[in-house]
Amino acid sequence: IRLELLPYLERHFNPRVEQTLARTAQVLSAEISYLEAETERLAAQVVRGERLERYVLARAPLALQRRVVRTWLGGLLDRHPGFEQVEQAIACLTAPNRTRTAPLAGGYLLEVRFEWLVLCSNAPPLTD
Numbered sequence: 001i002r003l004e005l006l007p008y009l010e011r012h013f014n015p016r017v018e019q020t021l022a023r024t025a026q027v028l029s030a031e032i033s034y035l036e037a038e039t040e041r042l043a044a045q046v047v048r049g050e051r052l053e054r055y056v057l058a059r060a061p062l063a064l065q066r067r068v069v070r071t072w073l074g075g076l077l078d079r080h081p082g083f084e085q086v087e088q089a090i091a092c093l094t095a096p097n098r099t100r101t102a103p104l105a106g107g108y109l110l111e112v113r114f115e116w117l118v119l120c121s122n123a124p125p126l127t128d
Contacts (some may be wrong), residue, residue: 039067047072052117058093065090076119078106092117 009017042064046053052072057065069089074080081089081104088101092112101110107122 035063035067038064039071043068043071048116050076050119051113052089053115054093054112054117055115057117062090065093073104073119077104077108081105089117 006017014020042057042060046057046068052069057068060068066086069086070081073085073089085101085104089110092099092101092110095112097112097114099112103109103122104119108119109122111118111120
């Protein structure tokens with residue numbers, strides 16, 4: 001990349017491409033640090049072991065919702081969740097009580113239980 005792509009980009013697009021990329025990396029590094037700190041702060045408010053306070057999380061920006069869910073599930077499942085699993089969890093933040101997701105890794109699923117989103121085993125739904 002350094003020997004072929006960067007010289008090509010310098011010749012055809014931007015003679016200062018290396019400096020531009022370095023500045024962009026600095027900006028992104030600071031933004032990632034900020035998002036990580038906000039994710040930790042929000043997770044401390046909403047994560048309770050295998051439960052997540054869904055109404056509180058639903059009021060947060062989507063980017064933070066995704067980060068908190070990914071971190072939460074990543075700490076509980078055998079594998080880190082993929083995009084679709086995270087999106088299923090996000091949809092549950094505003095879903096009706098007893099809504100369930102498709103199965104997740106390790107035989108788990110997410111279920112809406114009142115104000116909580118709960119990671120539970122893939123068992124039949126609760127009855128009244």
